[in-house]
Amino acid sequence: MATTSRTALTLRHRCDPMRMKEPFRISGYLFEGIPAVIATLGDGQYEGRGEAAGVYYLNDDPAHMASEIERVRGAIEDGVDRRELQELLPAGGARNALDCAFWELESFQQQRPVWELAGVSPPRQLVTTFTLPAEDPAYLRARLPGFAHAKAIKLKLAGDLAADTARVETVRKARPDAWIGVDANQGFASDDLDALVAMLVAQRVSLLEQPLRRGDEQALAGWRSPIPVAADESILSLAELETLGHLFQVMNIKLDKCGGLTEALEIAALAKRMGMQVMVGNMAGSTLSTAPAFVVAQLCDLVDLDGPSSLANDPLAEKIYDDGMVMVPAEFWGHA
Incomplete structure (x- = not known):
């Protein structure tokens, strides 16, 4: 039986503090920054990037996002695709960072804009x-x-x-x-x-x-x-x-x-x-x-x-x- 070939990927991620110009108050919280995780996926020729801040009221912070990304590192680097990612990780910041990195990588691989891959109209102001x-x-x-x-x-x-x-x-x-x-x-x-x-x-x-x-x-x-x-x-x-x-x-x-x-x-x-x-x-x-x-x-x-x-x-x-x-x-x- 034929098997589907997979493209090995390299995965990197880092945290950015995302400091705000000034503190920002909402009901129950005061933010001085909203730290984010930035993930990068590469296939040796192209790279895709995704950024996620997580969900603060669910304790989905950079440490949790980084842990979730590491949990699936093996599968990602073995070449799972974006659709398989939806089953690997639950909704939240880690999946967001990786999912968006996949989208940009696919856009470069297929030489088509993301909006076209997504089936939406060309971006307008x-x-x-x-x-x-x-x-x-x-x-x-x-x-x-x-x-x-x-x-x-x-x-x-x-x-x-x-x-x-x-x-x-x-x-x-x-x-x-x-x-x-x-x-x-x-x-x-x-x-x-x-x-x-x-x-x-x-x-x-x-x-x-x-x-x-x-x-x-x-x-x-x-x-x-x-x-x-x-x-x-x-x-x-x-x-x-x-x-x-x-x-x-x-x-x-x-x-x-x-x-x-x-x-x-x-x-x-x-x-x-x-x-x-x-x-x-x-x-x-x-x-x-x-x-x-x-x-x-x-x-x-x-x-x-x-x-x-x-x-x-x-x-x-x-x-x-x-x-x-x-x-x-x-x-x-x-x-x-």
Whole structure:
């Protein structure tokens, strides 16, 4: 019986501290940086790269990602392919870094752009949100002049309705023209929802992301919001979308959560079939992590890819943002 030949690969990975320009506060966390693992796969002629920050609220940190990558090193270097990788590792940062490295390597091997391999349209410049932290109104007022370019703003909430109301009012007063969405990062209880949404409607907020804790999603059953509610922490994977997607109107896809571009594309397709809007985001990260997410963005209704703009050490960030929009050139990642 004939056997399928495999191409031996070389695997390298390293950690990058990914320091932020300044500390960034969300509900329950203060980030000074979001360290990432960068994986490289080579076949002797071409190399592919993938970057992953993991999932902080699941303790999927660089040490865990590195351990998971080492666990499958033998299989990777023996020549498993990207599809086999989906069975080798669960969703999470390690699989994301390796999956994206496979995509770029395949792009070079086949001399075709990643977007073409993925079956999406050629990349075009897209409006992205730019994110403000869950800080007090005085801090936000001081920061808002730097967001004059933003067409869309995402404001982090802290789970305190009075304080969050002041935050939202501050941003809306300064930017009456902007699309505004808020991200609660699991900060509220179900009893808060009606008052929270009434405030958001009054301030012309267009999206409420992840108001409840992961695991409390059933509290949304039968509740009707006048603005779309997005799932982030609640839905990590394709399997969770199948069981919980009906409780939300928007699916926020993050490659670190679902384990790479391969599953992200499947999630986007399923969410659309379910009648949901599709959003793409990232866990901060550099331009390298944004490049595969930008492929997914070509399928999305909402784009939240401002991660590189918050980093202190990404020299490419200034080149991919212009007039509130993001554009990652195809030649940056993979064959152009």
